Amino acid sequence: MKDGNLRVRNYIIYVIFVLFSFSIMVLDFFSNQELSSTISKRINFLIPTNVNFPDYLEIFDNELFQTRNNLINENIRLKNEVLELRKLRIENDLLKEELDANKNLIKSVDSTNYVYIKTSAFIKNSENKYLVSGGYDKNFEKNDIVINEEGFVVGFVDKIFQNHSEIVFLDDVDFSMPGLDRFGNEYLIQNNGNEILVYTTSVNELTSNIDFIFTASIFDQPGRFPIVSLSNAEITVDDNKISSNLDIEEISFSFTDIYIVKTNDLP
Amino acid sequence: MIYLRNLFSIITFVFLLFVELLLNTIFNFDYFLIMPFFIGMFIISTLRFSNYYISIFLVAGIYYDTLYSSNILGFSSAKFLITIIFMNFIIANQQNNTYLDLATFTVGIYIYKFTYSWEYLNPEFLYQLLISSLVNYFLFRILNITIGKNVLKQKI
Numbered sequence A: 001m002k003d004g005n006l007r008v009r010n011y012i013i014y015v016i017f018v019l020f021s022f023s024i025m026v027l028d029f030f031s032n033q034e035l036s037s038t039i040s041k042r043i044n045f046l047i048p049t050n051v052n053f054p055d056y057l058e059i060f061d062n063e064l065f066q067t068r069n070n071l072i073n074e075n076i077r078l079k080n081e082v083l084e085l086r087k088l089r090i091e092n093d094l095l096k097e098e099l100d101a102n103k104n105l106i107k108s109v110d111s112t113n114y115v116y117i118k119t120s121a122f123i124k125n126s127e128n129k130y131l132v133s134g135g136y137d138k139n140f141e142k143n144d145i146v147i148n149e150e151g152f153v154v155g156f157v158d159k160i161f162q163n164h165s166e167i168v169f170l171d172d173v174d175f176s177m178p179g180l181d182r183f184g185n186e187y188l189i190q191n192n193g194n195e196i197l198v199y200t201t202s203v204n205e206l207t208s209n210i211d212f213i214f215t216a217s218i219f220d221q222p223g224r225f226p227i228v229s230l231s232n233a234e235i236t237v238d239d240n241k242i243s244s245n246l247d248i249e250e251i252s253f254s255f256t257d258i259y260i261v262k263t264n265d266l267p
Numbered sequence B: 001m002i003y004l005r006n007l008f009s010i011i012t013f014v015f016l017l018f019v020e021l022l023l024n025t026i027f028n029f030d031y032f033l034i035m036p037f038f039i040g041m042f043i044i045s046t047l048r049f050s051n052y053y054i055s056i057f058l059v060a061g062i063y064y065d066t067l068y069s070s071n072i073l074g075f076s077s078a079k080f081l082i083t084i085i086f087m088n089f090i091i092a093n094q095q096n097n098t099y100l101d102l103a104t105f106t107v108g109i110y111i112y113k114f115t116y117s118w119e120y121l122n123p124e125f126l127y128q129l130l131i132s133s134l135v136n137y138f139l140f141r142i143l144n145i146t147i148g149k150n151v152l153k154q155k156i
Helices: A002-030 A034-042 A062-068 A074-108 B002-027 B036-047 B051-067 B075-092 B098-112 B123-148
Strands: A114-119 A121-124 A130-133 A145-148 A153-160 A164-169 A176-180 A186-191 A195-202 A212-214 A226-229 A235-237 A242-247 A258-263
Touching (some): A002 A034, A034 B051, A121 B002, A153 A258, B002 B036, B002 B051, B036 B051, B036 B098, B036 B123, B051 B075, B075 B098, B098 B123
Antiparallel strands (some): A130 A164, A145 A258, A153 A164, A235 A242
């Protein structure tokens, strides 16, 4: 009986705190998430965000054991040196790859109008959204586009924190972005969980000869970055509508080599 | 001392939450998720249910909403507390039964992973949660057996 009463009392207190959480939610919702944004802006992330995925797997790096070298002998030193050289070689290869990727990026878009901030995904939250390094500290803004090393749009910035941001990638269920083709037709590109739907919202010229859907300044985006390629896709032209479906599994990109595009404000 | 203990518990659970996110990012299993934070929550709600843990889950929820997600502030806190109340209510009012434990664990996971987006209704995601509940319940049982064994009390 005593236990029963205690449990009921516990439930009541729990429910009071659930209601308290709901009241915080209502406050945050009606302040247009001003409350959570204020906290996000002021609190730094608790881990360094400039970490790449593969770094996690290198926990047992040989550097951990170097402090043990009180019994230093020539063989161990040489071994460490060889390992260091191997590491440098790997780093060199990675830098070469990054250089090539940057060259590709420069070739595909006019780089003078934009600034590209390199970022990489470092953690995935419970809603299956990736968090990338860089946030208010790097002047990111909501709906900034994210491109891969080939210059294709792979997502956009959804929520910004002090030094990291949440990204909606092309393969996320709630991805939705407007685009334009070379004939001036306006499109909406949406992910419905099974496939990527591309359909017109405003038609200028009915044609099936469409290669790419681009970002455009009329949608407040940096212009002419390809979002999807319809070159190999089946395009349906109805009475007053152009549409196409793309398989999600065809879309693959690296989460480590991505760039946030910012307009270059410098003269 | 009480405040220190409370702070230590908050840090532990926040760390567990962070570990959960980190594990699922690194391993990125297609069919299931590893949920140490939820296992901790299940242990609290079934074995150590008390008012002491309210502040811990409230802070853990706010921590998650503030730093990891675009959720409305307080959403995760409410979700965590509701999950704990629900699991405790079911377990406390029934006889000790493994199947009921597992069923409660499964429904608890569905509440715990609730989001206000269409992705929650995606059959693949629901299936992933079902598999996750089996895997994590198995981990919980192993942990429970390990915790339950007091080596010092064992007769030699």
